[in-house]
Amino acid sequence: MTSIESQVLQPYKYGFVTDIDSDTVPAGLNEDVIRLISAKKGEPAFLLEWRLKAYRHWLTMKEPRWANVTYADIDYQAIRYYSSPKQQKKWDSLDQVDPKLLETFEKLGIPLGEQKRLTGVAVDAVFDSVSVGTTFKETLAKEGIIFCSFSDAVREHPDLIEKYLGTVVPSSDNFFAALNAAVFSDGSFAYIPKGVRCPMELSTYFRINASSTGQFERTLIVAEEGSYVSYLEGCSAPMRDENQLHAAVVELVALDHAEIKYSTVQNWYPGDAEGKGGIYNFVTKRGICAGRASKISWTQVETGSAITWKYPGCILQGDDSIGEFYSVAVTAGRQQADTGTKMIHIGKNTKSTIVSKGISAGRGQNTYRGQVKILKGATGARNYSQCDSMLIGDQCGAHTFPYIDVRNSTATMEHEASTSKIGEDQIFYCKQRGLSAEDAVSMIVNGFCKEVFRELPMEFAVEAQNLLGISLEGSVG
Amino acid sequence: MTAPAAAAEHYLAAHRAFLGNGAGAAPAWLAALRARGIARFGELGFPTTHLEEWRFTSVAPIVATPFALPHGGGTSPAERDLEAFLLPGAGRHRLVFVNGRFAPRLSATAGLPAGVTAMSLAEALVRDPEGVRAHLGTSGADAASAFAALNTAFLADGAYVHVAAGTVVPEPLQILFVATAEPEPVVAHARTLIVAERLAQVAVVESYAGAEGARYLTNAVTEVVAGEGARAEVYRIQRESLGAFHVATTHSRQGRDSVVHVHPVAFGAALARHDLTAVLDGAGSSCLLNGLYLGDGAQHFDHHTVIDHAQPHAESHEYFNGVLDGRSRGVFNGRIIVRPGAQRTDSKQTNNNLLLSEEARADSQPQLEIYADDVKCTHGATLGPIDEKALFYLKSRGLGAAEARALVTYGFGAEILGRMAIPELRAQLDGLVRARLLGGGGSAG
Structure with a gap:
């Protein structure tokens, strides 16, 4: 085994289970379970109706199998659709929170407690399905920004939820989005009022706990005219032997001249060396640039999960709007990733940029699948796509499936893709300069991903580089 | 019964009639091949746009027309009508097929060099049955495509080119499939088999043409087999009638150190779909796919290419340029597969589309599937309108706006023609491209 392989195969560093009582609904899915979830959360009638409509539609849908991934069939009746930590009362300070819970966050390095003031990051931590702590709410409230858990938003701002929920990802959009719409338990909601530049990075740390509880969270971010927000999403999950389904939905709405920057670092449990266990990450993420000259930027670093299946997309409806997608996806061990983006150009002079970097090591399979669609009215639209793949080891795979559909002849669209391995000459050069093979690989890989990393906010960029290092340690010999 | 099912039944019935009509006298292996074809067609049925491979191309107009097998004594074109589709001054040897049937009167095969066989498949089945049997239908193309399966089911005639080991054919061989205007729309299941044995070299110009405005279906399958160190060049010039439908499958398989060049050029047909598969099944083999499509009016071109790197140290280059005007549409799907163990593969693919009008449309799907690590694939x-910067440059050199546009557009086609090795053919195609792109319109013929 080469040194790089040995590092790829190192155990997952963030695997642990916090043992606290969970208030769980029995496994299985039917209308009663949905009514129960809705009742437990004290939801208004429109939301229950919406869930039931989504569920009824879901029943008529077939699980899609077109992605370039293989996995055993999912038994949707074996999943428990709701689980929340037992304590339901609200806390005045963090001291009253179950210490075990705080310990979990400690291990994850979440800046709750004392750390919150030092780091300056407002955190809405979702522990399984219910928010347990929200910080910096006051600071944000001063600006008129709403940043809270989805359940709180349903209680306190039902008008906003009713107005925007499902407008970007309709409940009938796809199999997993419909499932999410029916059973989603919690998530995050952010609303940036007109002309406000959010003074800090909004961050949420999702975490899956409690065995057999698929997490179905839902995020909705609305940026009003002329506002700006940067949102961070980071993930880590405990080590499990059975596959856990994770089907989240993220909706972004950017109005005139608004900008939303959405960054993700995803590091869920990828399964063991034989590919056993690990998270199924089937996510629907979509943003709409509804207003003129609005901008949505997706940046993602995907190093975890047994199977990643997600296509963060932008609907560029407003004239002069901009969509961006920057992605690094790493598959090692037996991980499979089928990821990419969708850019739908509707408005005039809309622009989109796609930069995707795939790294395959071990027996990993990495697929870029993207769609660029330039509709009839999108005069002067422009797209640039670049998809590069790097192969480390002779048993991995890298695949590129871009779909390009242009219906306006004034549009310009360029797509480039390349696949290569780390050159022996490159490593030789670095070693000659005194670097170890390991450092050389790390340096070359980081250089390969540079265009994506520089889009990440500072804290994430560091974490992303570290994650990449850990994922690929020992891949080259 | 749904329309596609009814249409499929039409061809199944035609096949029963075909078998009862003297075609039954075929050797057992050919009968088995046909049976396999019709069975496969029955299983697949006509493709719909729900299939990923046919997402952008609807064959509904083909399904809606009950194309019949041509009867014997139809009209036969005069020799001078064919001149426009043949190469002037090069390639004395030619095989001409009218509605899929060999026309000896129009063909010229006398004086072929030793070791070179060029004859109709029907004749080859009698004179060299084992040679034909060794390669005919072995590409597996009919397993994947309903149209190729249908072609195999009705296999009766076609072109057969065989070049013995070490033989170099000095002049290009011409194969011309022409369709005549018939009272009923007819289908020609054109079939071509080109075999270049070890170290043989051959260039074949395969052309498709039809009477202007005629409505017919050409369902062509071409199989190319290149032995060790062989070199085969196939120029495939599609100049069908603008009322016609053209569905084609080209499949090549290469041995060690062999070279295969395929140049598909599409001018004609209302709807043209061409599936090209190149299997690099020998180490050190090299393949070039060099295609051009010029669309106008409501023409629809669809090229699906697969380059399959099955062995190490092979290289492939693929260039497809499309110029689309009017309401025409160009679809390109290019897949490169690098099999496990096919190390040191060097593969390059480009697809450039020039959209000349508001209504023109292009879809491009380049795909890479890579299962080996020591490879170089790009x-x-x-897709886009004419580059404003290029226009500006030319205008700054004193060219008028219209001239500058014409020159840039012409350059798009000329780039592809520049890779062709037969000067006479290049000159002929250059004339056609000029007429189409510089002359403003003109017919596809």
Whole structure:
């Protein structure tokens, strides 16, 4: 085994289970379970109706199998659709929170407690399905920004939820989005009022706990005219032997001249060396640039999960709007990733940029699948796509499936893709300069991903580089 | 019964009639091949746009027309009508097929060099049955495509080119499939088999043409087999009638150190779909796919290419340029597969589309599937109007706006023609491209 392989195969560093009582609904899915979830959360009638409509539609849908991934069939009746930590009362300070819970966050390095003031990051931590702590709410409230858990938003701002929920990802959009719409338990909601530049990075740390509880969270971010927000999403999950389904939905709405920057670092449990266990990450993420000259930027670093299946997309409806997608996806061990983006150009002079970097090591399979669609009215639209793949080891795979559909002849669209391995000459050069093979690989890989990393906010960029290092340690010999 | 099912039944019935009509006298292996074809067609049925491979191309107009097998004594074109589709001054040897049937009166095969066989498949089945049997239908193309399966089911005639080991054919061989205007719309299941044995070299110009405005279906299958160190060049010039439908499958398989060049050029047909598969099944083999499509009016071109790197140290280059005017549409799907163990593969693919009108449309799907690590693979695709910067440059050199546009557009086609090795053919195609792109319109013929 080469040194790089040995590092790829190192155990997952963030695997642990916090043992606290969970208030769980029995496994299985039917209308009663949905009514129960809705009742437990004290939801208004429109939301229950919406869930039931989504569920009824879901029943008529077939699980899609077109992605370039293989996995055993999912038994949707074996999943428990709701689980929340037992304590339901609200806390005045963090001291009253179950210490075990705080310990979990400690291990994850979440800046709750004392750390919150030092780091300056407002955190809405979702522990399984219910928010347990929200910080910096006051600071944000001063600006008129709403940043809270989805359940709180349903209680306190039902008008906003009713107005925007499902407008970007309709409940009938796809199999997993419909499932999410029916059973989603919690998530995050952010609303940036007109002309406000959010003074800090909004961050949420999702975490899956409690065995057999698929997490179905839902995020909705609305940026009003002329506002700006940067949102961070980071993930880590405990080590499990059975596959856990994770089907989240993220909706972004950017109005005139608004900008939303959405960054993700995803590091869920990828399964063991034989590919056993690990998270199924089937996510629907979509943003709409509804207003003129609005901008949505997706940046993602995907190093975890047994199977990643997600296509963060932008609907560029407003004239002069901009969509961006920057992605690094790493598959090692037996991980499979089928990821990419969708850019739908509707408005005039809309622009989109796609930069995707795939790294395959071990027996990993990495697929870029993207769609660029330039509709009839999108005069002067422009797209640039670049998809590069790097192969480390002779048993991995890298695949590129871009779909390009242009219906306006004034549009310009360029797509480039390349696949290569780390050159022996490159490593030789670095070693000659005194670097170890390991450092050389790390340096070359980081250089390969540079265009994506520089889009990440500072804290994430560091974490992303570290994650990449850990994922690929020992891949080259 | 749904329309596609009814249409499929039409062809199944036609096949029963075909078998009862003297075609039954075929050797057992050919009968088995046909049976396999019709069975496969029955299983697949006509493709719909729900299939990923046919997402952008609807064959509904083909399904809606009950194309019949041509009867014997139809009209036969005069020799001078064919001149426009043949190469002037090059390639004395030619095989001409009218509605899929060999026309000896129009063909010229006398004086072929030793070791070179060029004859109709029907004749080859009698004179060299084992040679034909060794390669005919072995590409497996009919397993994947309903149209190729249908072609195999009705296999009766076609072109057969065989070049013995070490033989170099000095002049290009011409194969011409022409369709005549018939009272009923007819289908020609054109079939071509080209075999270049070890170290043989051959260039074949395969052309498709039809009477202007005639409505017919050409369902062509071409199989190319290149032995060790062989070199085969296939120029495939599609100049069908603008009322016609053209569905084609080209499949090549290469041995060690062999070279295969395929140049598909599409001018004609209302709807043309061409599936090209190149299997690099020998180490050190090299393949070039060099295609051009010029669309106008409501023409629809669809090229699906697969380059399959099955062995190490092979290289492939693929260039497809499309110029689309009017309401025409160009679809390109290019897949490169690098099999496990096919190390040191060097593969490059580009697809550039020039959209000349508001209504023209292009779809491009370059795809890479890579299962080996020591490879160099790139693909690129562009779609867009004429580059304003290029126009500005030419105008700054004193060219008028219209001239500058014409020159840039012409350059798009000329780039592809520049890779062709037969000067006479290049000159002929250059004339056609000029007429189409510089002359403003003109017919596809």
